Amino acid sequence: xxxxxxxxxxxxxxxxxxxxxxxxxxxxxxxxxxxxxxxxxxxxxxxxxxxxxxxxxxxxxxxxxxxxxxxxxxxxxxxxxxxxxxxxxxxxxxxxxxxxxxxxxxxxxxxxxxxxxxxxxxxxxxxxxxxxxxxxxxxxxxxxxxxxxxxxxxxxxxxxxxxxxxxxxxxxxxxxxxxxxxxxxxxxxxxxxxxxxxxxxxxxxxxxxxxxxxxxxxxxxxxxxxxxxxxxxxxxxxxxxxxxxxxxxxxxxxxxxxxxxxxxxxxxxxxxxxxxxxxxxxxxxxxxxxxxxxxxxxxxxxxxxxxxxxxxxxxxx
Amino acid sequence: xxxxxxxxxxxxxxxxxxxxxxxxxxxxxxxxxxxxxxxxxxxxxxxxxxxxxxxxxxxxxxxxxxxxxxxxxxxxxxxxxxxxxxxxxxxxxxxxxxxxxxxxxxxxxxxxxxxxxxxxxxxxxxxxxxxxxxxxxxxxxxxxxxxxxxxxxxxxxxxxxxxxxxxxxxxxxxxxxxxxxxxxxxxxxxxxxxxxxxxxxxxxxxxxxxxxxxxxxxxxxxxxxxxxxxxxxxxxxxxxxxxxxxx
Amino acid sequence: xxxxxxxxxxxxxxxxxxxxxxxxxxxxxxxxxxxxxxxxxxxxxxxxxxxxxxxxxxxxxxxxxxxxxxxxxxxxxxxxxxxxxxxxxxxxxxxxxxxxxxxxxxxxxxxxxxxxxxxxxxxxxxxxxxxxxxxxxxxxxxxxxxxxxxxxxxxxxxxxxxxxxxxxxxxxxxxxxxxxxxxxxxxxxxxxxxxxxxxxxxxxxxxxxxxxxxxxxxxxxxxxxxxxxxxxxxxxxxxxxxxxxxxxxxxxxxxxxxxxxxxxxxxxxxxxxxxxxxxxxxxxxxxxxxxxxxxxxxxxxxxxxxxxxxxxxxxxxxxxxxxxxxxxxxxxxxxxxxxxxxxxxxxxxxxxxxxxxxxxxxxxxxxx
Numbered sequence: 001x002x003x004x005x006x007x008x009x010x011x012x013x014x015x016x017x018x019x020x021x022x023x024x025x026x027x028x029x030x031x032x033x034x035x036x037x038x039x040x041x042x043x044x045x046x047x048x049x050x051x052x053x054x055x056x057x058x059x060x061x062x063x064x065x066x067x068x069x070x071x072x073x074x075x076x077x078x079x080x081x082x083x084x085x086x087x088x089x090x091x092x093x094x095x096x097x098x099x100x101x102x103x104x105x106x107x108x109x110x111x112x113x114x115x116x117x118x119x120x121x122x123x124x125x126x127x128x129x130x131x132x133x134x135x136x137x138x139x140x141x142x143x144x145x146x147x148x149x150x151x152x153x154x155x156x157x158x159x160x161x162x163x164x165x166x167x168x169x170x171x172x173x174x175x176x177x178x179x180x181x182x183x184x185x186x187x188x189x190x191x192x193x194x195x196x197x198x199x200x201x202x203x204x205x206x207x208x209x210x211x212x213x214x215x216x217x218x219x220x221x222x223x224x225x226x227x228x229x230x231x232x233x234x235x236x237x238x239x240x241x242x243x244x245x246x247x248x249x250x251x252x253x254x255x256x257x258x259x260x261x262x263x264x265x266x267x268x269x270x271x272x273x274x275x276x277x278x279x280x281x282x283x284x285x286x287x288x289x290x291x292x293x294x295x296x297x298x299x300x301x302x303x304x305x306x307x308x309x310x311x312x313x314x315x316x317x
Numbered sequence: 318x319x320x321x322x323x324x325x326x327x328x329x330x331x332x333x334x335x336x337x338x339x340x341x342x343x344x345x346x347x348x349x350x351x352x353x354x355x356x357x358x359x360x361x362x363x364x365x366x367x368x369x370x371x372x373x374x375x376x377x378x379x380x381x382x383x384x385x386x387x388x389x390x391x392x393x394x395x396x397x398x399x400x401x402x403x404x405x406x407x408x409x410x411x412x413x414x415x416x417x418x419x420x421x422x423x424x425x426x427x428x429x430x431x432x433x434x435x436x437x438x439x440x441x442x443x444x445x446x447x448x449x450x451x452x453x454x455x456x457x458x459x460x461x462x463x464x465x466x467x468x469x470x471x472x473x474x475x476x477x478x479x480x481x482x483x484x485x486x487x488x489x490x491x492x493x494x495x496x497x498x499x500x501x502x503x504x505x506x507x508x509x510x511x512x513x514x515x516x517x518x519x520x521x522x523x524x525x526x527x528x529x530x531x532x533x534x535x536x537x538x539x540x541x542x543x544x545x546x547x548x549x550x551x552x553x554x555x556x557x558x559x560x561x562x563x564x
Numbered sequence: 565x566x567x568x569x570x571x572x573x574x575x576x577x578x579x580x581x582x583x584x585x586x587x588x589x590x591x592x593x594x595x596x597x598x599x600x601x602x603x604x605x606x607x608x609x610x611x612x613x614x615x616x617x618x619x620x621x622x623x624x625x626x627x628x629x630x631x632x633x634x635x636x637x638x639x640x641x642x643x644x645x646x647x648x649x650x651x652x653x654x655x656x657x658x659x660x661x662x663x664x665x666x667x668x669x670x671x672x673x674x675x676x677x678x679x680x681x682x683x684x685x686x687x688x689x690x691x692x693x694x695x696x697x698x699x700x701x702x703x704x705x706x707x708x709x710x711x712x713x714x715x716x717x718x719x720x721x722x723x724x725x726x727x728x729x730x731x732x733x734x735x736x737x738x739x740x741x742x743x744x745x746x747x748x749x750x751x752x753x754x755x756x757x758x759x760x761x762x763x764x765x766x767x768x769x770x771x772x773x774x775x776x777x778x779x780x781x782x783x784x785x786x787x788x789x790x791x792x793x794x795x796x797x798x799x800x801x802x803x804x805x806x807x808x809x810x811x812x813x814x815x816x817x818x819x820x821x822x823x824x825x826x827x828x829x830x831x832x833x834x835x836x837x838x839x840x841x842x843x844x845x846x847x848x849x850x851x852x853x854x855x856x857x858x859x860x861x862x863x864x865x866x867x868x869x870x871x872x873x874x875x876x877x878x879x880x881x882x883x884x885x886x887x888x889x890x891x892x893x894x895x896x897x898x899x900x901x902x903x904x905x906x907x908x909x910x911x912x913x914x915x916x917x918x919x920x921x922x923x924x925x926x927x928x929x930x931x932x
């Protein structure tokens with residue numbers, strides 16, 4: 001009882017979860033001891049590439065998979081013992097929007113409302129915002145919707161029973177930038193209703209939309225914090241470098257022994273030097289010597305992708 | 318520099334009944350260019366790309382790909398292009414070596430060429446210890462890099478990449494783009510779609526499709542200037558929001 | 565309960581919207597009955613026959629007339645000597661030659677043995693066999709008529725009478741067999757595919773996470789196929805009565821109840837298949853290899869089980885269709901009551917219980 005009270009503010013608690021599965025004859029460890037807590041009403045992001053273990057983690061939390069070891073609770077209920085209670089409280093949107101392709105928008109929604117013992121009318125105010133955008137197509141079969149609309153419908157279906165915790169597994173994968181942006185706006189509004197949201201994404205730039213994020217790579221958490229906080233932990237000076245011939249520039253930078261790392265970011269390369277003494281002028285000089293033109297070097301703050309890659313490299317060492 | 322055009326598209330249109338999926342698009346892509354082909358879901362990207370690959374016959378307009386007409390010489394086009402997408406790339410239940418041999422075989426490389434290519438690719442991608450493992454045992458990023466290398470195993474004039482880096486980790490994603498640059502330097506034209514807007518910046522030129530039409534086409538720099546934006550992300554959002562098509 | 569019905573309704577939507585599959589499901593019994601009933605019957609009708617009548621007397625003419633009057637033979641050619649026999653077979657149109665020796669009537673009347681020669685095209689042994697049997701039967705009949713007319717005593721008559729199927733109709737044995745096959749396919753295969761499809765589409769994940777009882781889900785998925793199967797049973801019965809002229813001799817209610825029982829057996833099999841597979845392809849293959857094949861081979865309607873080696877005969881006991889086939893044959897064709905099929909019914913019920921138990925045990929409330 002004491003334990004429950006101490007975690008009263010946490011909607012989700014994950015403690016040292018290890019999950020293994022077998023591919024052919026080899027054993028793969030999808031989650032290598034993952035721990036974190038999500039506060040009530042928080043928008044928490046799990047950011048990591050494919051294969052990082054996002055889906056395994058979500059399936060453990062949704063009670064669909066049993067972990068080899070570790071504990072997890074959702075609103076104080078154990079995912080193994082109390083799975084029946086959890087299944088009533090949870091809104092879940094699996095990766096690849098799981099809808100009935102041959103049912104219409106409205107039929108899908110009605111169906112999911114009924115199996116969760118409710119009706120569209122009962123919780124309409126919660127989904128109204130989102131549903132209105134797809135309502136003009138309510139007689140269209142789900143299979144004929146575009147990615148963005150499928151995503152909205154799937155979200156409506158996951159919300160229809162007014163869950164207190166919402167788990168969204170890669171809701172924005174394969175969806176275009178406009179729909180992605182709209183989707184995150186929707187999540188922000190849902191957050192205002194007090195719903196705890198746990199969302200996973202392979203797109204690093206989406207991390208900034210979350211209250212806090214866990215960076216996940218190869219089954220391990222690299223960092224958990226507010227996005228800004230994570231970026232502040234990026235200690236080394238970071239330089240954005242640009243020149244007229246970008247590919248030649250990349251080759252040169254990669255061969256230069258003074259460079260610790262060089263990654264392309266849009267129109268710039270983000271460069272970390274091995275020595276803190278080597279700054280903008282040193283880079284500029286080096287490039288001028290090598291006949292580069294239109295050289296631009298400026299100091300910048302790290303973004304989440306810089307941090308992720310830096311953490312990835314540290315983890316590998 | 319010789320501005321030889323390998324893709325010339327003029328008024329290319331594809332309609333399905335009343336629905337005009339691709340509406341009179343025109344553009345040229347030169348040899349060795351990395352051409353970004355962006356658009357929201359449902360804007361008509363996939364349909365346009367299928368026509369250029371010789372997989373679907375246009376309703377009207379003209380298009381020459383690698384010097385061949387999309388109406389009359391679809392088969393020749395297929396021999397001169399490479400194709401790779403996030404969804405379909407390699408056979409998961411074949412080994413790395415078998416995949417390379419298979420694709421080399423269907424593009425008519427000789428035994429000797431296939432052997433050379435296999436050795437080169439395995440060394441180039443640092444797969445020496447894995448060449449006899451099944452593709453499905455590889456991490457996604459490696460698969461995608463291998464898939465790209467296999468797509469250009471026959472040195473095609475153009476390679477079409479349909480969202481090649483979806484879900485790949487940030488480091489591998491950049492390594493993937495280095496492969497693209499490398500191919501481009503060797504004179505292979507790269508025609509690529511992506512949802513990562515930072516990748517749009519890596520392209521020499523970018524076109525943005527909205528409602529079946531090409532709404533903008535320029536270098537990333539030029540586009541940012543025209544649309545008064547700091548990033549391609551912003552350019553894309555400004556343009557794609559104009560879409561009226563009910564998806 | 566409301567949730568349960570919502571699920572069944574959704575299942576009907578799936579079935580209704582996949583018109584092609586629905587068409588196949590409902591059309592299958594019709595085509596099967598027609599194919600088995602007409603094309604594949606053992607009956608040989610209107611076979612072309614040549615006649616070499618060396619006797620040319622009243623009795624021989626009578627016999628020839630009797631042979632060609634029935635529906636089995638058409639006398640299309642007349643031969644004049646033995647040399648013509650082989651060439652006419654080589655032409656390929658003639659299936660049998662009837663040779664009546666000289667002095668046929670004379671031999672008959674004086675009680676001597678009269679010989680009749682039947683030459684059949686043995687390249688198709690089945691047809692040849694059937695034809696010679698038919699012809700022998702007709703000749704015997706002819707003989708017995710003669711005997712009656714002359715009122716000669718002390719003659720032994722051979723009376724072959726077919727019990728239950730006096731006209732030797734081929735369709736009789738096919739109807740129960742087709743019924744077993746169709747029920748197996750619609751119920752077991754379609755149910756397993758429908759459940760596995762939810763796994764493939766990922767919707768199973770949401771369903772599992774919902775408060776719906778997992779086993780309720782499975783039952784709800786099965787019910788529409790059960791109804792569909794009952795429609796098929798009725799189609800088959802209607803077709804057999806009105807198209808194939810195969811009457812239902814026994815109790816219709818009993819027959820339908822047994823049909824329902826077998827439907828549930830198939831359903832349990834389908835559930836078991838779905839609980840061990842994750843892809844529609846595999847579910848389909850298992851259903852075809854594991855159900856379709858044993859049903860056709862071991863139920864006894866295509867190949868007589870008595871002729872099989874002992875191990876196979878033992879194996880056939882494990883095939884539910886075998887028992888169902890026996891039950892339907894007994895009720896529908898022999899017209900016998902429940903007291904003659906209760907043992908087989910008990911075996912089916914036992915199998916159903918075991919299969920259901922296994923699939924419940926295998927059903928997962930989680931993904932793995």
